[in-house]
Amino acid sequence: MNEERLPAAYTAAIREMLGQEADAFLESYTARRTQGLRFNTLKSNSLSGRAAAEHAADLFPLTPVPWCPSGYYYEEPARPGRHAYHTAGLYYIQEPSAMSAAELLAPRPGETVLDLAAAPGGKTTHIAALMQGQGLLVSNEIHPERAKILAENVERLGISHAVVTCASPGELSRRFPQVFDRIMLDAPCSGEGMFRKDPAAIGEWSVEHVEICAARQWDILQDAYIMLKPGGSLAYSTCTFNRKENEETISRFLDNYPDMELIAEKRLWPHLEKGEGHFVALLRRAATEDGAPSRSKRSSGRGKTSRKPASTARDAYQQFMSWASGELPGFTGQGVPLLFGESLYLLPEAFNASLHTGLLEGLKVPRAGLHIAHLKKNRIEPAHALAMALQPEQAARSYDLAADSPDIQAWLRGESLPVPPDLHGWTLVTVDGLPVSWGKASSGQLKNHLPKGLRILKAHTDGQ
Numbered sequence: 001m002n003e004e005r006l007p008a009a010y011t012a013a014i015r016e017m018l019g020q021e022a023d024a025f026l027e028s029y030t031a032r033r034t035q036g037l038r039f040n041t042l043k044s045n046s047l048s049g050r051a052a053a054e055h056a057a058d059l060f061p062l063t064p065v066p067w068c069p070s071g072y073y074y075e076e077p078a079r080p081g082r083h084a085y086h087t088a089g090l091y092y093i094q095e096p097s098a099m100s101a102a103e104l105l106a107p108r109p110g111e112t113v114l115d116l117a118a119a120p121g122g123k124t125t126h127i128a129a130l131m132q133g134q135g136l137l138v139s140n141e142i143h144p145e146r147a148k149i150l151a152e153n154v155e156r157l158g159i160s161h162a163v164v165t166c167a168s169p170g171e172l173s174r175r176f177p178q179v180f181d182r183i184m185l186d187a188p189c190s191g192e193g194m195f196r197k198d199p200a201a202i203g204e205w206s207v208e209h210v211e212i213c214a215a216r217q218w219d220i221l222q223d224a225y226i227m228l229k230p231g232g233s234l235a236y237s238t239c240t241f242n243r244k245e246n247e248e249t250i251s252r253f254l255d256n257y258p259d260m261e262l263i264a265e266k267r268l269w270p271h272l273e274k275g276e277g278h279f280v281a282l283l284r285r286a287a288t289e290d291g292a293p294s295r296s297k298r299s300s301g302r303g304k305t306s307r308k309p310a311s312t313a314r315d316a317y318q319q320f321m322s323w324a325s326g327e328l329p330g331f332t333g334q335g336v337p338l339l340f341g342e343s344l345y346l347l348p349e350a351f352n353a354s355l356h357t358g359l360l361e362g363l364k365v366p367r368a369g370l371h372i373a374h375l376k377k378n379r380i381e382p383a384h385a386l387a388m389a390l391q392p393e394q395a396a397r398s399y400d401l402a403a404d405s406p407d408i409q410a411w412l413r414g415e416s417l418p419v420p421p422d423l424h425g426w427t428l429v430t431v432d433g434l435p436v437s438w439g440k441a442s443s444g445q446l447k448n449h450l451p452k453g454l455r456i457l458k459a460h461t462d463g464q
């Protein structure tokens with residue numbers, strides 16, 4: 001793409017901001033966009049995950065992203081997003097500069113973390129991996145359709161300690177004041193860093209749009225502040241270059257909230273680094289003297305919820321656990337059982353430890369923790385999300401398909417497979433040892449339970 005396609009007001013603003021460097025910056029638009037994937041360490045740190053990651057590196061030649069230990073560049077025409085390892089959640093396709101944000105936030109296992117503008121899930125899945133699946137991650141997205149995609153990505157990567165909500169920042173801040181140790185605010189922005197990747201973004205850019213974005217960012221930041229614990233950290237990031245939505249927004253925030261301190265500010269420029277560009281600021285809230293207690297436990301009453309009563313959920317959970325005692329011998333089933341219709345979830349224990357389930361009342365919660373089962377009349381059907389969160393040795397039966405085999409391609413297309421006749425019942429189907437879905441074996445056939453929306457009609461095994 002050349003400079004003429006960019007709005008004149010945009011190039012003028014860039015020239016003013018970058019001075020002599022502007023030519024190099026604008027020249028970067030003529031280069032190809034960068035492609036990246038980030039290994040999901042929740043999977044890639046296991047024995048089979050490590051072997052699969054090595055195999056992936058052979059299929060799609062990978063070079064490391066300097067600011068993210070689990071991040072790699074790949075080059076087109078490789079299409080790792082269409083490989084079975086993608087379905088298995090071994091990695092997440094993510095623009096390399098965007099990998100800087102969660103690294104700077106540096107969430108730790110056991111913390112309570114909020115990702116306030118989370119869809120489609122790049123930062124959430126990164127945060128979940130850095131937390132090693134321990135603690136509580138609330139991943140929120142305001143737009144319902146995008147929240148659904150977020151929930152699917154959380155499931156695909158086998159994340160069990162995340163609750164996906166679909167709420168405005170204001171709705172959340174009323175429920176969760178001073179709750180979170182760390183907050184990621186990857187703010188909706190004017191997307192100047194998207195122009196090379198998605199030229200349609202150019203048409204949406206205008207000086208007025210930048211102003212609107214900055215005003216919205218300021219609103220969301222104030223809600224983020226309400227939810228941040230004293231002593232907690234906030235990462236603010238955008239994929240845009242102008243100062244109004246970045247440094248100026250941060251300095252307005254610091255001026256208005258004197259207990260916030262700027263710890264680091266990082267910019268990745270596409271003419272200086274290999275990536276589309278990103279801005280991240282890390283801020284810390286001063287700790288209070290009494291050690292910053294969470295206020296939520298006290299502030300809001302335990303109201304009735306629209307989900308099924310706890311006793312019904314407990315009965316359902318017992319029914320599930322008695323099924324699991326034979327079918328999932330290695331599954332401990334930790335969490336608080338919640339029942340929505342026929343869907344049984346396990347809310348992370350950490351939610352109940354620092355908060356309470358009444359806080360979910362009236363909130364849209366596309367995923368109240370780990371979805372473990374559908375309860376059908378008198379039988380249990382294990383949920384796809386559960387398959388993705390299991391280790392193969394936790395299931396009574398598993399059936400492995402090699403990543404390079406025609407069978408895995410058939411499976412990803414939704415076809416049934418012939419299996420030995422002694423295999424019978426719910427079976428965890430894996431690719432090179434990594435779960436991809438459930439299958440149900442009977443009379444020498446493995447019936448395919450990969451959800452229809454995840455089927456790949458034209459799978460790739462060779463990186464092309």
Ligand SMILES: C[S@@+](CC[C@H](N)C(=O)[O-])C[C@H]1O[C@@H](n2cnc3c(N)ncnc32)[C@H](O)[C@@H]1O
Pocket residue numbers: 098116117118119120121122123124141142143146168169186187188189216220
């Ligand atoms: C930059 S994107 C988030 C990308 C995501 N963090 C990731 O890494 O995959 C910003 C998100 O903010 C959401 N959004 C738009 N308006 C919003 C608002 N007023 N409050 C909160 N989120 C908003 C958008 O729907 C979008 O999903």
